[in-house]
Amino acid sequence: MTRLVEVPSQFDDRSFDQFASAFAEATKDGERLLFDAHAAEWASPYGLVGLLAAGQAARGAGGGSGGGGGGGGSAERPLLTAPTHADVLTYWTRAGFFREAADLFEIHGKVPRVKAADGSDVLLPVTPVRAAEDVHTVVSNIQQRASAILASELGLDPKATMGFAMALSEACQNIVEHAGTGGWVAVQAYHWRRKLAKRVVVIAVADAGVGFRHSLEPTQSKRFGARWGDAAALEAALIQGVSRFRDPGRGQGLAGIRRYLARWDGKIAIRSGTARIAIVPKWDDDVPLKDGLPAFPGAQVLIIIPEQGSTKP
Amino acid sequence: MIQHIDVHAVLQESVSGIYTDLVTRPTGRVVRECIERAMATSAGDGAVARIDFTRVGCIDYSCADEIVAKLLRSRPGVLVLTGISDGHREAIEPVLAGHRLAVLIERPDGTLEAVGGPDAAAALLEELVVRRLAVRAPGGTFTLT
Numbered sequence: 001m002t003r004l005v006e007v008p009s010q011f012d013d014r015s016f017d018q019f020a021s022a023f024a025e026a027t028k029d030g031e032r033l034l035f036d037a038h039a040a041e042w043a044s045p046y047g048l049v050g051l052l053a054a055g056q057a058a059r060g061a062g063g064g065s066g067g068g069g070g071g072g073g074s075a076e077r078p079l080l081t082a083p084t085h086a087d088v089l090t091y092w093t094r095a096g097f098f099r100e101a102a103d104l105f106e107i108h109g110k111v112p113r114v115k116a117a118d119g120s121d122v123l124l125p126v127t128p129v130r131a132a133e134d135v136h137t138v139v140s141n142i143q144q145r146a147s148a149i150l151a152s153e154l155g156l157d158p159k160a161t162m163g164f165a166m167a168l169s170e171a172c173q174n175i176v177e178h179a180g181t182g183g184w185v186a187v188q189a190y191h192w193r194r195k196l197a198k199r200v201v202v203i204a205v206a207d208a209g210v211g212f213r214h215s216l217e218p219t220q221s222k223r224f225g226a227r228w229g230d231a232a233a234l235e236a237a238l239i240q241g242v243s244r245f246r247d248p249g250r251g252q253g254l255a256g257i258r259r260y261l262a263r264w265d266g267k268i269a270i271r272s273g274t275a276r277i278a279i280v281p282k283w284d285d286d287v288p289l290k291d292g293l294p295a296f297p298g299a300q301v302l303i304i305i306p307e308q309g310s311t312k313p
Numbered sequence: 314m315i316q317h318i319d320v321h322a323v324l325q326e327s328v329s330g331i332y333t334d335l336v337t338r339p340t341g342r343v344v345r346e347c348i349e350r351a352m353a354t355s356a357g358d359g360a361v362a363r364i365d366f367t368r369v370g371c372i373d374y375s376c377a378d379e380i381v382a383k384l385l386r387s388r389p390g391v392l393v394l395t396g397i398s399d400g401h402r403e404a405i406e407p408v409l410a411g412h413r414l415a416v417l418i419e420r421p422d423g424t425l426e427a428v429g430g431p432d433a434a435a436a437l438l439e440e441l442v443v444r445r446l447a448v449r450a451p452g453g454t455f456t457l458t
Contacts, residue, residue: 132338162401214457
């Protein structure tokens with residue numbers, strides 16, 4: 001039997017919990033999964049890398065381009081029905097989604113032959129991150145393209161480009177150092193009409209690895225006692241700069257990202273397990289910490305840097 | 314004698330001939346170990362080493378910690394960073410401040426600036442003058458002797 005997981009028609013961080021709920025329900029009995037994206041109208045980079053993470057988890061330890069999965073599901077490849085809308089299909093292809101999805105899913109639907117990142121809005125197509133070398137490639141590829149976008153379209157000081165590359169590097173390293181599996185990153189610039197009516201640059205990073213709670217449990221669970229869980233682990237990592245390593249220099253990455261975002265009025269949100277934490281700028285109405293969400297493996301990171309100037313909601 | 318270490322050359326020789334960025338902990342570890350070996354073959358404790366970051370693209374917080382902070386903690390000698398861009402500094406300064414460490418940055422005009430934790434920075438400049446490794450110029454700036 002095949003279990004259906006519906007991909008939201010507008011698939012982004014806001015609809016991700018709906019997706020995670022369907023995923024959690026469908027994976028209960030270990031049956032093969034069918035991810036149904038035929039009605040998808042739009043997906044953010046967060047949605048795309050999140051969908052790959054779900055495919056990775058559903059495939060279990062069978063492999064795939066993201067490395068071994070963390071979900072423990074069926075080794076048989078899950079099914080994916082591609083979006084039927086031509087523009088959506090083209091965009092997903094251009095964003096590099098299908099290049100990565102081909103190894104994880106049995107894809108149903110006609111995928112157009114469009115080169116990934118063939119457009120100015122895709123700063124970095126969906127890119128696998130498995131090892132330190134992949135982070136080098138990501139940082140090297142992003143700098144030239146991001147420099148133009150950050151300075152000319154977002155009004156950031158040209159000096160901010162290096163900080164952006166640093167933030168991206170640290171977000172990707174989280175996968176390499178803590179996930180226990182591979183993951184994906186995507187960077188895109190777009191006009192965010194719904195929230196800001198401004199241009200934004202978005203970094204999305206996702207994996208289906210062990211997640212923050214599991215990573216920090218050996219060193220942190222006693223300190224938190226009964227409070228220990230996904231929310232406490234995220235709080236420890238993002239707010240307190242705690243790392244699973246005892247080396248005193250560890251934990252710099254997320255702290256550095258926070259500093260960068262504070263300077264440019266940006267936002268970070270991290271979802272792991274059943275919790276989600278966010279550093280919420282004034283222009284956003286997100287909730288700082290949510291617990292009791294539908295369980296989803298690994299960690300999913302969202303970073304948003306808005307066009308500079310007034311960012312009133 | 315002041316030892317000169319070209320970080321870009323170390324990166325190209327030890328990690329990759331392609332990349333110019335100092336990112337990720339494993340890269341930082343390899344580069345630091347190469348620098349440590351080069352320094353070990355040079356003069357003994359208390360020597361001055363000029364670590365040149367010219368042609369290094371981005372340096373992230375992990376590499377700043379793995380290279381600069383760990384060199385400062387392990388090496389009793391004096392480190393002087395040169396070729397430091399604003400972007401490099403953005404990574405190095407908060408990392409050192411978090412450790413309450415300080416390092417010397419040599420500006421293009423040869424003047425020195427101690428960056429990192431404020432107390433450590435002040436103490437570092439003071440120590441250099443006492444050890445006669447640096448002198449205070451009339452304008453309040455410091456230069457290596």
